[in-house]
Each structure stands twice: as structure tokens, then as C-alpha cells.
Amino acid sequence: MTEKIKMTLQCPMPKFDFDVITLGHGSGGLLTHRLLQSGVFNILKNDLLDQQHDGASFPLNGNIAFSTDSYVVSPIFFPGGNIGDLAINGTVNDLAMCGAEAKYLSLAFIIEEGLTMEDFWKVLVSIKEAAVKSGIQIVTGDTKVVEKGKGDQIFINTSGIGVIHPNAAIHHKRIEADDVIIVSGNIATHGIAIMSLRKGLEFETNIETDSTNLNHTIIDLIKQFGNDIKFLRDPTRGGLASVLNEMAELTKLGFYIEQQSIPIDEQVDGACEMLGLDPLYVANEGLFMAIVKKEIAAEFLAALKNTEDGKNAAIIGNVTTTDPGKVILKSRIGGKRLVNYLTGEQLPRIC
Amino acid sequence: MCLAIPGKIISITNQLDETFRFGKVSFGGITKEINLCMVPEAKPDDYVLVHVGVAISIVDEEEAKKVFSYLKDMGEVEELENSPS
Amino acid sequence: MKYLTEYRDPELAAALIKEIHHVTTRAWTLMEICGGQTHSLVKNGILEMLPDKITMVHGPGCPVCVTSISVIDEAVYLAEQPNTILCSFGDMLRVPGSKKNLLEVKAAGADVRILYSPLEAVQIAKENPDNEIVFFAVGFETTAPANALSVIQADKMGVTNYSILASHVLVPPAMEAILSDEENKIDGFLAAGHVCTIMGMEEYYPVAEKYKTPIVITGFEPVDLLQGILMTVQQLEKGEYKVENQYTRYVQRAGNKMAIDTIQAVFAISDRTWRGIGPIPDSGYEVNERYKNFNARLKFKLDLPPAEENKECISGDIMKGLKKPKQCPHFGTKCKPEHPLGAPMVSSEGSCAAYYHYSNTDNSFA
Numbered sequence: 001m002t003e004k005i006k007m008t009l010q011c012p013m014p015k016f017d018f019d020v021i022t023l024g025h026g027s028g029g030l031l032t033h034r035l036l037q038s039g040v041f042n043i044l045k046n047d048l049l050d051q052q053h054d055g056a057s058f059p060l061n062g063n064i065a066f067s068t069d070s071y072v073v074s075p076i077f078f079p080g081g082n083i084g085d086l087a088i089n090g091t092v093n094d095l096a097m098c099g100a101e102a103k104y105l106s107l108a109f110i111i112e113e114g115l116t117m118e119d120f121w122k123v124l125v126s127i128k129e130a131a132v133k134s135g136i137q138i139v140t141g142d143t144k145v146v147e148k149g150k151g152d153q154i155f156i157n158t159s160g161i162g163v164i165h166p167n168a169a170i171h172h173k174r175i176e177a178d179d180v181i182i183v184s185g186n187i188a189t190h191g192i193a194i195m196s197l198r199k200g201l202e203f204e205t206n207i208e209t210d211s212t213n214l215n216h217t218i219i220d221l222i223k224q225f226g227n228d229i230k231f232l233r234d235p236t237r238g239g240l241a242s243v244l245n246e247m248a249e250l251t252k253l254g255f256y257i258e259q260q261s262i263p264i265d266e267q268v269d270g271a272c273e274m275l276g277l278d279p280l281y282v283a284n285e286g287l288f289m290a291i292v293k294k295e296i297a298a299e300f301l302a303a304l305k306n307t308e309d310g311k312n313a314a315i316i317g318n319v320t321t322t323d324p325g326k327v328i329l330k331s332r333i334g335g336k337r338l339v340n341y342l343t344g345e346q347l348p349r350i351c
Numbered sequence: 352m353c354l355a356i357p358g359k360i361i362s363i364t365n366q367l368d369e370t371f372r373f374g375k376v377s378f379g380g381i382t383k384e385i386n387l388c389m390v391p392e393a394k395p396d397d398y399v400l401v402h403v404g405v406a407i408s409i410v411d412e413e414e415a416k417k418v419f420s421y422l423k424d425m426g427e428v429e430e431l432e433n434s435p436s
Numbered sequence: 437m438k439y440l441t442e443y444r445d446p447e448l449a450a451a452l453i454k455e456i457h458h459v460t461t462r463a464w465t466l467m468e469i470c471g472g473q474t475h476s477l478v479k480n481g482i483l484e485m486l487p488d489k490i491t492m493v494h495g496p497g498c499p500v501c502v503t504s505i506s507v508i509d510e511a512v513y514l515a516e517q518p519n520t521i522l523c524s525f526g527d528m529l530r531v532p533g534s535k536k537n538l539l540e541v542k543a544a545g546a547d548v549r550i551l552y553s554p555l556e557a558v559q560i561a562k563e564n565p566d567n568e569i570v571f572f573a574v575g576f577e578t579t580a581p582a583n584a585l586s587v588i589q590a591d592k593m594g595v596t597n598y599s600i601l602a603s604h605v606l607v608p609p610a611m612e613a614i615l616s617d618e619e620n621k622i623d624g625f626l627a628a629g630h631v632c633t634i635m636g637m638e639e640y641y642p643v644a645e646k647y648k649t650p651i652v653i654t655g656f657e658p659v660d661l662l663q664g665i666l667m668t669v670q671q672l673e674k675g676e677y678k679v680e681n682q683y684t685r686y687v688q689r690a691g692n693k694m695a696i697d698t699i700q701a702v703f704a705i706s707d708r709t710w711r712g713i714g715p716i717p718d719s720g721y722e723v724n725e726r727y728k729n730f731n732a733r734l735k736f737k738l739d740l741p742p743a744e745e746n747k748e749c750i751s752g753d754i755m756k757g758l759k760k761p762k763q764c765p766h767f768g769t770k771c772k773p774e775h776p777l778g779a780p781m782v783s784s785e786g787s788c789a790a791y792y793h794y795s796n797t798d799n800s801f802a
Contacts, residue, residue: 137427200551205381276354333449333658335481337794343773347526353630356441380438389695395629405449405582408633414684
């Protein structure tokens with residue numbers, strides 16, 4: 001298994017006088033201090049964090065969006081990324097889905113005793129890179145260490161604060177019939193990238209996670225299209241189908257999509273066929289679904305396709321008054337079927 | 352039952368004895384080591400039908416095309432049957 | 437993907453549908469044997485595109501659905517043994533046993549692993565010499581060669597800490613059980629294309645003859661299924677009852693000899709209890725005498741009390757084609773995928789789950 005860490009920052013690992021993280025590093029004493037000083041604070045430096053208060057304080061004007069997420073992905077290193085950049089991008093994107101430009105994040109680690117310093121450093125470097133790319137600062141955090149067997153190498157929580165753009169009016173209550181449903185790129189990529197490493201199911205591929213920060217792209221779209229963007233959501237766990245079902249349930253409108261229009265990478269498709277997985281239910285990371293007013297849909301799509309994040313974007317369907325509360329898919333051959341909620345984890349099948 | 356899909360043999364990678372004959376098979380670009388012992392004549396570039404890590408048939412390319420001319424052939428047969436002899 | 441995508445061609449599908457409408461003059465009831473075919477019919481929305489006169493009934497071709505509750509209990513028992521790693525295909529994990537399913541056992545700490553192939557289980561056995569590795573070997577004839585091969589490979593490599601819990605089921609005896617039932621309404625069958633890739637076509641001639649029922653060996657993609665349905669209806673309209681092969685790109689009359697030999701090297705035909713249907717003689721495979729050291733039932737001296745099926749589940753009637761899932765009083769209420777009463781609601785190939793996931797309660801869309 002190769003993990004691609006984008007070492008664009010010059011971040012050689014400092015010399016630590018320990019190779020692995022032990023319970024002592026979470027105890028609050030000297031070892032903790034050393035870990036934080038040489039590790040965390042060293043790489044994540046910024047004015048607010050450097051004050052090393054119990055909490056960060058700062059002024060903020062406008063309507064605030066606040067989001068939190070915890071990251072427990074296993075394995076922690078996967079093609080194209082690791083748990084570190086996932087943790088930053090995920091929360092930055094959640095704020096973007098609210099129409100907010102993320103500004104400040106908190107960062108909390110729960111580390112399993114025995115994680116190597118080398119792996120921890122790689123995660124920190126990725127966190128730093130993701131923070132720089134998305135333009136956020138990590139201003140407060142926490143580090144705990146648990147006994148071996150009580151964790152899974154490392155869990156991360158990030159919470160984020162951002163200011164909602166004045167042009168943004170994102171709420172499911174604004175969704176109406178005839179609104180157009182757009183996805184920003186190929187679906188199911190992240191989930192399949194992770195699956196390719198899963199023992200017992202593994203296969204060779206150059207599929208990489210699609211994890212990336214979407215905030216810049218989204219804020220630009222909000223600036224241009226304002227309240228013609230009714231709703232945004234990133235379909236992470238549970239995939240596109242789960243988000244569509246949630247929307248259908250909340251709005252009591254019908255959501256109609258066409259299979260032929262849904263973009264998917266050929267290798268991802270091949271993996272889904274082999275394992276018997278439905279890509280509609282597979283996790284995504286650097287992908288979002290937008291529900292926009294019909295009149296601006298074509299222009300919105302063109303603008304999105306002009307970005308790196310959205311180059312494979314496509315219109316996949318529309319909102320209707322028929323079949324309220326349901327998600328209907330028109331298959332490639334023209335037949336219609338229901339797209340239901342996923343029940344439990346999607347498992348590969350022989351049947 | 353029996354989820355099985357066609358893949359293209361990229362290379363034959365292992366051949367200890369007939370039970371352990373493996374090939375690297377591509378499914379739309381992803382590849383997996385597949386056991387080929389049930390298809391002893393299969394060679395690189397052949398398409399094989401794969402079920403749970405074992406290839407169970409080689410695609411018959413000629414037969415594969417017939418589905419597409421079925422209706423047309425049927426139409427021709429009907430014409431023959433209906434035409435005065 | 438080549439040899440896959442072209443069989444999803446919308447124009448060809450539309451032409452086949454048109455022809456089916458054209459040739460159908462009377463009401464016919466067809467059964468597709470295989471769960472994968474059911475899945476494809478429902479997933480592609482084909483059912484509602486067929487003429488109303490054609491009723492598709494979904495057969496018992498879902499090994500997950502027909503694996504008896506006692507066998508699930510055996511798997512659960514083995515998973516809970518110390519130093520034992522139970523390996524299984526993904527679809528088996530949610531099938532309810534008498535008390536638990538394998539997913540619950542896994543959550544409680546047992547080492548239960550999902551594998552794509554039984555051959556990987558042999559690797560695990562090799563890498564873990566201090567553990568016993570058991571592979572939950574379910575499936576129809578299609579999966580039997582792979583499961584048999586795992587035993588042969590283990591034997592050749594001298595891997596002694598490997599065994600299989602066999603729960604194989606065979607198609608022709610199931611077809612006989614359905615056709616010989618007094619209430620049988622099936623006029624024609626779409627036989628399971630991948631089973632026939634292995635076993636060939638011979639077994640179906642006596643069945644077609646005896647019951648005067650057309651049998652068309654059919655594939656799984658929309659175009660395959662539509663062509664198979666068309667061929668079956670054409671026979672019915674003409675009063676014919678032949679065995680025909682739609683899936684000629686893979687299926688030959690004699691099947692795959694190497695695969696059949698592999699099955700026969702390791703398995704012997706045995707009686708088998710089908711969940712929801714009951715015992716059918718000579719309808720399964722068990723590990724034979726030669727490879728008895730790889731038979732988990734013997735190795736672990738399994739002797740569990742017989743388990744009772746949930747009385748509220750009407751899976752037998754559904755799998756025999758006598759009732760549709762929506763005719764079950766518990767469908768969608770007491771019985772849902774998240775809390776299934778029986779097996780057809782668990783596997784996405786099971787009739788009940790397929791209907792639940794893919795179709796409206798009244799099968800109509802705007």
C-alpha cells in the first residue's frame with residue numbers, strides 16, 4: 001500500500017526523543033509539553049494558537065456558522081490522503097455547505113498508545129497543508145492518549161467557525177419544484193479508495209480519495225449566484241442516495257435523478273461492479289450536491305465546470321411535486337425505481 | 352445469486368500447478384489477482400467471467416454479438432416463414 | 437466496461453420491450469430463478485415496462501435467502517469459538533439466526549471477516565497457524581467450484597487449520613419442488629445464467645419435458661433479461677416447451693468441465709433444508725469423505741438443536757412464487773431490512789428487500 005503525502009511544505013520531522021506515543025504523552029506533564037511544543041505547536045504556528053491559552057479569543061462580525069465532526073477512518077493513511085487532511089477538509093466543507101467561509105478550527109486528538117511519532121508527524125503535516133490550502137487557522141485544541149486497544153491509532157475531532165456570506169441563503173425550506181439537482185463531480189471515489197485497501201476485498205488501482213477543501217469554489221459560486229442557490233450538501237457517509245432521501249423527507253417533495261447523467265470514474269465503477277456495491281450509497285469527500293433555481297442551472301454548471309473541484313460536474317435531475325418524499329431514479333434503460341435509504345453498512349455481495 | 356462480471360486478462364502471473372494458476376484481471380481499470388484454473392485455455396487479452404475471485408468462463412466473442420442482431424434475425428426468419436414458397 | 441455496458445443499451449432494450457408487447461396475447465406467469473436476475477429486473481425498473489399480462493414471480497435463487505436458520509446458528513456458534521476466525525461473504529452477515537446474526541456476533545468481539553473470495557480464507561489460515569479458520573461456504577452451483585478449490589488448495593499447501601461450513605443449494609431440485617407443488621402457477625422459467633455457465637444445460641431438458649414448461653437460460657443485464665423474457669413468451673405463445681440458451685456468450689451445453697470436476701472432487705450431493713420451503717432431498721452439497729478434514733461440521737463436532745423458523749415469515753410462499761412480498765401482512769411494517777423477520781428481507785436479492793428498496797408500495801410512478 002502506498003500513501004501519497006503531499007510534502008509541498010518543507011517539514012522535516014524534528015528529532016523527538018521518543019519513537020512512539022505513550023500514555024505519558026497524554027498525562028499533561030513534561031512529555032505532553034514536549035509533544036506539543038516540538039510537534040503540534042511547532043508545525044501549526046499562528047498568533048492565536050501561539051498564545052497557548054485554554055481557549056482562543058477573537059472578534060467576528062456577521063452571521064456565524066459553527067460545525068463539528070469526528071474522524072475515525074481506518075486505515076489512517078489511504079491513497080491520496082490521510083485522516084489529517086480529511087479532518088480539516090471535512091469541517092471546512094461542512095461550513096461551506098452552510099454558505100460560510102471557514103475561519104477558525106479547533107483540533108482534538110485521541111491517540112492510541114503505540115502510534116509512531118513518524119505517523120503522527122505525517123498526520124500533522126497533512127493537517128498543516130490542508131489548513132494552508134483552505135485558508136483556515138487552527139486556534140485551539142487538545143491531545144489525549146488512551147491505552148492500547150482502546151482506540152484505533154488516532155481519532156480526530158475538528159470543530160469550525162465561519163462567517164456566512166451575505167449573499168448566501170441556504171436552507172432546505174427554500175427548495176421548490178423544478179429546482180435543478182447538480183453534483184460537483186464523480187461519485188463514490190473516496191469510499192472505493194478506502195475499500196481498495198480493505199483486507200479481504202483489496203484490489204489494485206490508482207483511484208485516490210477525492211478529499212479536498214471546497215470552500216473557495218463554493219464561496220465564489222455564492223458570490224455569483226447568491227440566493228439562486230437553494231441548498232448545498234456534501235454526501236459523505238451513506239453517499240448521494242442518503243442526502244437525497246434526507247432532503248425528500250424534509251421537504252416532502254420528490255427528487256428525480258437520471259442514472260445516465262450521474263458522473264462516475266471508470267475504475268470506481270469497475271470496483272463497484274466487482275464487489276456488488278451501489279455507487280449511490282458509497283461515501284464521498286470532496287464532492288457536493290447543489291440544488292439551484294432552474295433559470296440559472298446551466299450558467300451555474302458552466303461556472304462550476306470551470307473550476308478544478310468541479311470539472312466533472314453534471315446536472316443529474318430535478319425536484320418535483322410528484323412522488324412527494326421519495327427519490328426516484330430513471331435507469332439507463334428508461335425504467336423507474338425508488339432509491340431508498342441505506343439500511344446499515346453496505347456490504348459486498350456474491351448474490 | 353452469482354454476481355459475476357467480465358474482466359480482461361492483463362497477464363498470467365503465477366503457475367505453480369493447475370490449481371494455482373493466477374492472472375491479473377482488469378475490471379474497468381482496477382485489477383485483481385484472479386484464479387484461472389477453471390479456464391485453462393484463457394490467455395492475456397481474453398475476457399473472462401469472474402465470480403468470487405475465480406474465472407468461470409471465457410467470453411465467446413461471436414456469441415456475444417448475437418444478442419444485438421437477435422431482433423433483426425428474428426425479423427428475417429419471420430419473413431421467410433411468412434413468404435410464399 | 438466491455439461485455440457489460442453494451443447489454444444496458446437503452447435502444448436495444450426499448451426494441452425488445454416493444455417486441456415483448458407485440459407478441460404477448462395472453463396472461464403468462466414467468467419465474468426468474470436467480471436472485472441476481474430479480475435484483476436487475478427491479479433495479480432497472482424493467483417490471484413496470486413489461487405488458488400487464490406478464491407476471492414475473494421471483495424464485496428461490498438467492499442462496500442467502502434459502503440458507504436455513506439452523507445453518508446461520510452453526511456459523512454463529514463457530515464464530516464464537518475461541519481462536520476461531522469465521523470468514524464469510526458480505527451478504528450473509530445480516531441474515532437472522534435464531535438469536536443473533538453474524539454482524540452482532542462481530543460487534544460483540546468475535547473475529548468475523550468479510551471476504552471477496554474463499555481463496556483469501558486459505559491465505560488467512562496460512563498466516564494464522566494458531567487459529568482455526570472457517571469459511572462460510574454458501575452459494576448455488578456457481579460458487580461451489582471456488583469453495584471446492586479453496587479446500588483443494590488448502591490440502592495441497594498442507595494447511596490443516598482451514599475448514600468450510602458448507603451450505604450449498606442446487607437449482608434443478610428447487611425447480612422440481614416448485615413445479616410439483618399443486619398450487620404452482622409458473623408457465624415458464626428464466627434459468628440462472630451463471631449456474632448454467634458451470635453446470636451446463638443438460639439437467640433442464642428432463643424438467644422441461646416432464647412439466648411441459650419452457651426454460652430459457654438467461655443472463656443478468658437488462659438486454660439479457662428482456663431477450664430471455666421474449667424467448668420464453670414466444671415459446672408459450674406457440675405452445676412450445678424447449679430448453680433454450682439466451683446467455684450463449686458464456687453458457688455451453690456441457691458447462692465448464694473443469695469446474696464440474698472440481699465440485700465433484702470435493703463435494704457430495706446431500707439433502708438440504710431450504711429456509712421457508714423445507715427439506716428437499718438431494719438438493720445440496722456437503723464436503724465428501726475424501727476431504728472430511730476440511731468439513732467444519734465434523735471438525736467442530738457440530739450438534740446444535742434444530743431451529744425453528746419465524747412463523748410470521750411467509751418466505752416459502754414468496755420463494756415458490758405463490759405470493760408477492762406486498763401480500764405479506766408484515767411487509768414494510770413489522771418486517772423491514774433493518775429488522776427482518778426472515779431471509780428474503782435481508783439480502784438485497786431477496787424478493788422482499790428488492791421490492792422494499794426499489795419499488796413504490798403500489799408499483800406506480802408518475
